[in-house]
Amino acid sequence: MGALIWLASYPKSGNTWMRSFLHNLFRNSHQPVNINEIDDFCLGGSVAQWYRRYTSTPLREMSDEETARYRMQVQRDFTTVFPDSVFVKTHNYLGERNGVPLHNMEVTAGAIYIVRNPLDVVLSMMPHYDISLEEAIIALANEDAGTVRTESHAPEVYGSWSTNVRTWTRTPSPGLLVVRYEDMLDKPRKTFKQVATFLGVRPSPDRLERAIRFSSFKVLKAQEEKAGFKERPKVSRNFFREGKRDQWREKLTPDQVRQIISVHHEQMERFGYIPHDYRDAVPAPSAASA
Structure with missing residues (x-):
C-alpha cells in the first residue's frame, strides 16, 4: 500500500503538463506516453467510481454533506492502487468543506503544487470554460469557485486563485515542492530535475531530457489533434491551446491588469508576478496592517 502525493494547482496552471512529465519519466518509454492513459498513472481525486463502493446513491443526487462523509475513506482507498507512491490530481484548495478536510493528510506523503501567473491564467480560462474575459476575472476572485456535481465526478472546491495558492504554499514543508509554471517553460531542465529529485528519482540526463x-x-x-483528449471540456475546442507566458501583455487592458493585481497582489508578490510597470496597482498598506 502506498501513500498519496498530491499534484495540486488552480485550474489552467500546468497540472496536466506535470502529470504528463511524471508519466513519461516513470514509464521511461522510448516514445511519448498516450495522454489519454494519464489517469492510469495519476488518479483523479473526484472520480465517481470510488464513491460507488460506499453508496448506491448516484453521485449526482448526493448532497455535499454526503460526499464529505465518504471523501476521507475514498482517498484512503487510493493508497491501495499502487504499492509505492500514488499520484493524485487535485484542484481543491487545501482546507475543509462542510467540516471535513478536502485532502486526507493521514495517508498523504507529500505534494507538488504548480503556480502560474493569474494574468495568464484568466486567458486560459476563457476558452476552457467558454466564458468572457470579465467572467474569468470574476471567477478568479470567487471564493466559492469550483465544479458542479455530475454523474461522473464529485464537485471540486477551488476557492479563489489567491486562496488556492495561499493554502497550499503558506507553510514550508520537506514534503511540499512548489513549482512555477514559468520556470517549467524557461528552465525546464533545472525545474524538472528538481521535481525528480524531490521524488527521490535520479534519472540519467538522457532519461530526463x-x-x-x-x-x-x-x-x-x-x-x-490526432486522437482527442478525454479531459477536454465539451465547451472547449481544444485542451492544449498555446502554453505560453506573458500573453496578458497583448490581451489585457491596463485596467484589467490593475483589477487582478488589486485583488491578488499578496500572492502575486510572493511569486514575482507583479510587473514593475504596474507597481502602482498594489494597494497601500492599511493603518491596521502597518
Whole structure:
C-alpha cells in the first residue's frame, strides 16, 4: 500500500503538463506516453467510481454533506492502487468543506503544487470554460469557485486563485515542492530535475531530457489533434491551446491588469508576478496592517 502525493494547482496552471512529465519519466518509454492513459498513472481525486463502493446513491443526487462523509475513506482507498507512491490530481484548495478536510493528510506523503501567473491564467480560462474575459476575472476572485456535481465526478472546491495558492504554499514543508509554471517553460531542465529529485528519482540526463521532450506542449497538442483528449471540456475546442507566458501583455487592458493585481497582489508578490510597470496597482498598506 502506498501513500498519496498530491499534484495540486488552480485550474489552467500546468497540472496536466506535470502529470504528463511524471508519466513519461516513470514509464521511461522510448516514445511519448498516450495522454489519454494519464489517469492510469495519476488518479483523479473526484472520480465517481470510488464513491460507488460506499453508496448506491448516484453521485449526482448526493448532497455535499454526503460526499464529505465518504471523501476521507475514498482517498484512503487510493493508497491501495499502487504499492509505492500514488499520484493524485487535485484542484481543491487545501482546507475543509462542510467540516471535513478536502485532502486526507493521514495517508498523504507529500505534494507538488504548480503556480502560474493569474494574468495568464484568466486567458486560459476563457476558452476552457467558454466564458468572457470579465467572467474569468470574476471567477478568479470567487471564493466559492469550483465544479458542479455530475454523474461522473464529485464537485471540486477551488476557492479563489489567491486562496488556492495561499493554502497550499503558506507553510514550508520537506514534503511540499512548489513549482512555477514559468520556470517549467524557461528552465525546464533545472525545474524538472528538481521535481525528480524531490521524488527521490535520479534519472540519467538522457532519461530526463526524453521525459521533458515527450511531455512538451508541442507533443501534447499533437496528440490531442490526432486522437482527442478525454479531459477536454465539451465547451472547449481544444485542451492544449498555446502554453505560453506573458500573453496578458497583448490581451489585457491596463485596467484589467490593475483589477487582478488589486485583488491578488499578496500572492502575486510572493511569486514575482507583479510587473514593475504596474507597481502602482498594489494597494497601500492599511493603518491596521502597518
